Amino acid sequence: MELDDRKILILNAIIETYFETGEPVGSRTISKFPGVTFSSATIRNEMQDLEEMGYIIQPHTSAGRIPSDKGYRFYVDNMLEAKDSEITDMKGLLLEKTEKLEAILKQVVTLLAKTTQYPSVVSSPAVATNRVKFVQLSNVNESQILCVVVMGGNLVKNRIIDVIEPLSNENLLKMNMLLNTNLNGLTVSDINLELIERMRRSAGEHEGIVEQVLKTVADTITEDEEFEVYTSGATNIFKYPELSDNKESASEIIETLSDREELREFIKETQNDEELKKNGIRVMIGAETPLETMKDCSVVTATYELSDGVKGSIAIIGPKRMDYRKVVETMSRIKNGLDKALKKGSSSNEE
Amino acid sequence: MELDDRKILILNAIIETYFETGEPVGSRTISKFPGVTFSSATIRNEMQDLEEMGYIIQPHTSAGRIPSDKGYRFYVDNMLEAKDSEITDMKGLLLEKTEKLEAILKQVVTLLAKTTQYPSVVSSPAVATNRVKFVQLSNVNESQILCVVVMGGNLVKNRIIDVIEPLSNENLLKMNMLLNTNLNGLTVSDINLELIERMRRSAGEHEGIVEQVLKTVADTITEDEEFEVYTSGATNIFKYPELSDNKESASEIIETLSDREELREFIKETQNDEELKKNGIRVMIGAETPLETMKDCSVVTATYELSDGVKGSIAIIGPKRMDYRKVVETMSRIKNGLDKALKKGSSSNEE
DNA sequence: TATTAGCACTCCAACCGATTGAGTGCTAAC
DNA sequence: GTTAGCACTCAATCGGTTGGAGTGCTAATA
Numbered sequence: 235m236e237l238d239d240r241k242i243l244i245l246n247a248i249i250e251t252y253f254e255t256g257e258p259v260g261s262r263t264i265s266k267f268p269g270v271t272f273s274s275a276t277i278r279n280e281m282q283d284l285e286e287m288g289y290i291i292q293p294h295t296s297a298g299r300i301p302s303d304k305g306y307r308f309y310v311d312n313m314l315e316a317k318d319s320e321i322t323d324m325k326g327l328l329l330e331k332t333e334k335l336e337a338i339l340k341q342v343v344t345l346l347a348k349t350t351q352y353p354s355v356v357s358s359p360a361v362a363t364n365r366v367k368f369v370q371l372s373n374v375n376e377s378q379i380l381c382v383v384v385m386g387g388n389l390v391k392n393r394i395i396d397v398i399e400p401l402s403n404e405n406l407l408k409m410n411m412l413l414n415t416n417l418n419g420l421t422v423s424d425i426n427l428e429l430i431e432r433m434r435r436s437a438g439e440h441e442g443i444v445e446q447v448l449k450t451v452a453d454t455i456t457e458d459e460e461f462e463v464y465t466s467g468a469t470n471i472f473k474y475p476e477l478s479d480n481k482e483s484a485s486e487i488i489e490t491l492s493d494r495e496e497l498r499e500f501i502k503e504t505q506n507d508e509e510l511k512k513n514g515i516r517v518m519i520g521a522e523t524p525l526e527t528m529k530d531c532s533v534v535t536a537t538y539e540l541s542d543g544v545k546g547s548i549a550i551i552g553p554k555r556m557d558y559r560k561v562v563e564t565m566s567r568i569k570n571g572l573d574k575a576l577k578k579g580s581s582s583n584e585e
Numbered sequence: 586m587e588l589d590d591r592k593i594l595i596l597n598a599i600i601e602t603y604f605e606t607g608e609p610v611g612s613r614t615i616s617k618f619p620g621v622t623f624s625s626a627t628i629r630n631e632m633q634d635l636e637e638m639g640y641i642i643q644p645h646t647s648a649g650r651i652p653s654d655k656g657y658r659f660y661v662d663n664m665l666e667a668k669d670s671e672i673t674d675m676k677g678l679l680l681e682k683t684e685k686l687e688a689i690l691k692q693v694v695t696l697l698a699k700t701t702q703y704p705s706v707v708s709s710p711a712v713a714t715n716r717v718k719f720v721q722l723s724n725v726n727e728s729q730i731l732c733v734v735v736m737g738g739n740l741v742k743n744r745i746i747d748v749i750e751p752l753s754n755e756n757l758l759k760m761n762m763l764l765n766t767n768l769n770g771l772t773v774s775d776i777n778l779e780l781i782e783r784m785r786r787s788a789g790e791h792e793g794i795v796e797q798v799l800k801t802v803a804d805t806i807t808e809d810e811e812f813e814v815y816t817s818g819a820t821n822i823f824k825y826p827e828l829s830d831n832k833e834s835a836s837e838i839i840e841t842l843s844d845r846e847e848l849r850e851f852i853k854e855t856q857n858d859e860e861l862k863k864n865g866i867r868v869m870i871g872a873e874t875p876l877e878t879m880k881d882c883s884v885v886t887a888t889y890e891l892s893d894g895v896k897g898s899i900a901i902i903g904p905k906r907m908d909y910r911k912v913v914e915t916m917s918r919i920k921n922g923l924d925k926a927l928k929k930g931s932s933s934n935e936e
Numbered sequence: 937t938a939t940t941a942g943c944a945c946t947c948c949a950a951c952c953g954a955t956t957g958a959g960t961g962c963t964a965a966c
Numbered sequence: 967g968t969t970a971g972c973a974c975t976c977a978a979t980c981g982g983t984t985g986g987a988g989t990g991c992t993a994a995t996a
Contacts, residue, residue, distance in 0.1 A: 258958095258959090260958065260959050260960085261959075261960080262958080262959075272968075272969085273968075273969055273970080274959095274969090275961095275968075275969050275970070275971090276967085276968060276969070278959090278960065278961075279961095279968090281960090282960095282961085292959095292960085294975090294976065294977075295959090295960075295974095295975055295976060296958075296959050296960055296974080296975045296976045296977080297958085297959070297960085297976080297977080298958080298959065298960090367725060367726075368723070368725045368726075368731065370721075370723050370731070372719070372721050372733075374718060374719045374735050375718075375719075378739075380719065380721070380733065380735055380741070382723075382731065382733050382743065384725055384731055384745070388729075388745050390731070390743045390744075390745065392733065392741045392743060393741075394735070394739050394741065465843075468839065468843060469836040469837075469839050469840045469843075472832050472835070472836040478832060481823050481829065484823070485820040485823040486820075488819065488820050488839060489820045492816075492819060492820075492843065609988090611987065611988050611989085612988075612989080613987080613988075623939075623940085624939075624940050624941080625940090625988095626939075626940050626941070626942090626990095627938085627939060627940070629988090629989065629990075630938095630939090630990095632989090633989095633990080643989085645946090645947065645948075646945095646946055646947060646988090646989075647945085647946045647947045647948075647987075647988050647989055648947080648948080648987085648988070648989085649987080649988065649989090
C-alpha cells in the first residue's frame with residue numbers, strides 16, 4: 235500500500251494534534267481539522283490502514299491513535315526537506331567577541347533551553363587534534379615552577395610544578411628554547427614517551443629535574459583533552475507528563491543530564507554520524523537515540539565549527555512529540571551564530 | 586510544662602520511627618518500642634502534651650503524629666551534643682595530593698552524595714582575600730601577549746591579550762618587573778583604578794599599549810573571584826516521596842540544585858553563620874533554611890579550610906526526616922579529611 | 937494520683953460497581 | 967468509494983461502602 239495524499243494529511247493531522255495534547259487522537263477530532271472534508275468514518279478506515287503500515291499505534295482497543303517512531307520519522311523527514319533553506323541568522327544572541335568561550339557556551343545553552351523549553355546540552359569543541367602554539371616555564375619561587383601552554387584556538391593550559399632544587403634562570407631559558415623548538419606545532423596525540431626521552435637526552439645535564447619538568451609539561455598538554463559539557467533546563471521534562479509521570483524514568487533522565495561523563499560519551503557517539511555531517515543537523519527518535527535512558531525521547535543534535543575544523547555539539551532532548559519545526563529552526567540559528575562568532579573573533583581565551 | 590524523661594523517650598521514638606517510614610506514627614507503634622514499658626493510652630496522653638508544647642503535629646484528626654520543626658530541632662541539638670567528640674578521620678577518601686583541587690572536590694561531592702543518599706553541594710574556596718604571588722607576560726607571537734597570574738593557594742589565572750603593535754622583549758621585561766613589584770602580595774580588592782593609573786604613569790613611554798595591557802592584567806586578577814560550586818545526587822530527592830510527589834516542588838528543588846548562581850548565594854549566606862563558625866557544622870530545619878525552595882527540607886552545612894583561612898563549603902539537602910546522625914558524621918569526616926589534605930599538600934593547581 | 941483498659945468516634949485509603957464518554961469496527965445504505 | 971448508524975470496548979471517574987488505624991474520653995484499677 236502507498237501513502238496517498240489523504241493518508242498523509244491524516245497522518246500529519248494526528249501527529250500535530252498529538253504534539254499539542256499528548257493524548258491519543260480520535261477520528262472525530264481529525265474530521266474537524268481545516269482541510270478535512272471527509273467524515274470520521276472514512277478517517278477511521280484510513281487510520282486502520284495507517285496502523286497496518288506502522289505509522290500510528292493504538293494504545294488500547296477503544297482509544298485514539300498516537301504516532302509510532304516511524305510516524306515521527308516520516309513527519310520529521312518531510313519537514314526537514316521543506317524547511318532546509320529558510321535557515322536564518324541568529325539575531326537575538328549577543329556575542330561579545332572578547333568573552334570567553336566558556337561564557338558564550340553557557341549563555342547559548344541557557345538561551346536554547348529557554349527558547350525551546352526542552353533540556354539542552356552544549357559541548358565545547360574537542361581539542362584532540364589541537365596544536366601546541368607556545369610553551370613557557372617560569373620560576374614562581376625557589377620551589378615552584380609555573381608551566382603554561384597555549385594551544386590552537388588560544389586554549390591555555392597551566393600547571394605548577396613543585397621542585398626540590400631550584401632551576402637557574404639560564405637553565406630555565408634553555409628549557410624554554412628546547413620545549414618550543416620541539417613541541418611547537420605538535421598535536422596532543424603526537425606527544426609520546428619517545429619524544430620526551432629524546433628531549434631529555436638533548437637537554438643533557440641536570441638530569442633529575444629536567445625529567446620531572448618534561449614529564450609534567452607533557453602531562454599538562456595531554457591532560458584534559460576532553461571537551462566540557464554544559465546543560466540547562468533539565469527540569470523542563472516535568473512539562474511533559476509522558477516523561478515525568480513515571481518517577482523512575484524522570485529521575486533517570488535528569489540523572490543522565492547531570493552526568494558529564496555520560497553526556498560526553500553521548501556527544502562523541504553522535505558526532506560521528508553521517509547524516510549529521512551532511513546536514514549539520516540530526517533528529518533521532520526513540521530507539522534511534524544512543525542512550526537507553528532516552529528511549530522515550532527524541533534528540534536533536536547539531537555541530538558548530540571552530541576555526542580549524544574542530545567541532546562542538548549542541549543538543550536538545552525532549553518528548554517524541556517535540557515541536558520539531560521550532561527546535562530545528564532555533565538550533566539552526568544558534569549553530570550559524572556560533573559558527574560565525576567563533577570563526578571570526580578567535581581572540582578569546584578558552585577554559 | 587517540662588520535658589521529662591518519658592516525654593523525651595516518646596518524642597525520640599516518634600522522630601526515629603518517622604525517619605524510617607515517612608508516615609505519621611501512632612501510639613500503638615510507640616508502645617512496642619524497646620524500652621517502652623507503659624501502655625499506648627499513656628503514650629496518647631503524653632502525645633497530647635507534646636503536641637500542646639509544639640514538638641509534634643497531627644496532620645488530621647485521626648492520624649498519628651509527625652515531628653514539627655521544633656521537634657526536629659530538639660532532636661538534632663541533643664544529638665549534636667552527644668556526638669560532637671566522636672568525630673573520626675576520613676579514611677575512605679583517597680586524596681592524591683598532586684591532583685587538582687577541582688578533581689578533589691568533584692570526587693568529594695560524589696562520595697558525599699553516594700554515602701548519604703542525599704543531594705550534595707560542595708564549593709571551592711572563596712578567593713576574594715587571596716593574594717597575588719606572581720605575574721608574567723610573554724609574547725606568544727607578534728599580535729598576542731599571554732598574561733599569567735599565580736595567586737595564593739596556587740590558583741592560576743590567565744588571559745591572552747590581542748595587541749596591534751608588538752611589544753619588544755626589553756619592554757616586556759620591564760613590564761614584568763613593574764607588575765611584580767607593584768602587585769605582589771596585593772589582594773583582589775586592593776587592585777583599583779588609582780593603582781593602575783599610578784603604574785601607567787611610572788611606565789612612561791609607549792603609552793597606548795601599556796594601558797591596554799595593564800587594564801587586562803587587572804581584569805584578569807579581579808575576574809572570576811567567585812568560587813565554583815559542584816553538585817551531585819540531585820535525583821536522590823526522588824527517594825523521598827514528601828519531596829518528590831509534588832512535581833512542582835520536585836522540579837523547583839532540582840532547578841535550584843542546578844542553578845549555580847543561586848547556590849553561590851546560598852553558600853555565601855550560610856558561610857557567615859555564627860553557629861557554623863563555632864561548631865564547624867550547622868543544621869538548618871525547614872524555615873530556618875535561607876532558600877524559599879527548601880522550606881520542606883533540611884540542610885546540613887560545614888566549612889573546610891584552605892591553608893590561609895580561606896573557606897569552602899560542603900552541604901547536604903534532604904527531607905526533614907533526614908538521618909541527621911549519619912549525615913553529621915559523614916560530613917565531619919569529609920570536612921576533616923579535606924582540612925588535612927588541603928593544608929598539607931597545597932602543591933595542586935586550582936581551576 | 938498516675939496508669940490503663942475499653943469503647944465510641946473520626947477520618948483516610950482502598951475497594952467496588954455503576955456510569956460516562958470517547959472511540960472503534962462493522963454493516964448496510966447512498 | 968463514502969458515509970450514517972449502531973453495537974461494542976475500555977479507561978476514567980464518581981459516589982458509596984468498608985476497614986482499619988488512630989484518637990480522645992471515661993471509668994476502673996493499683
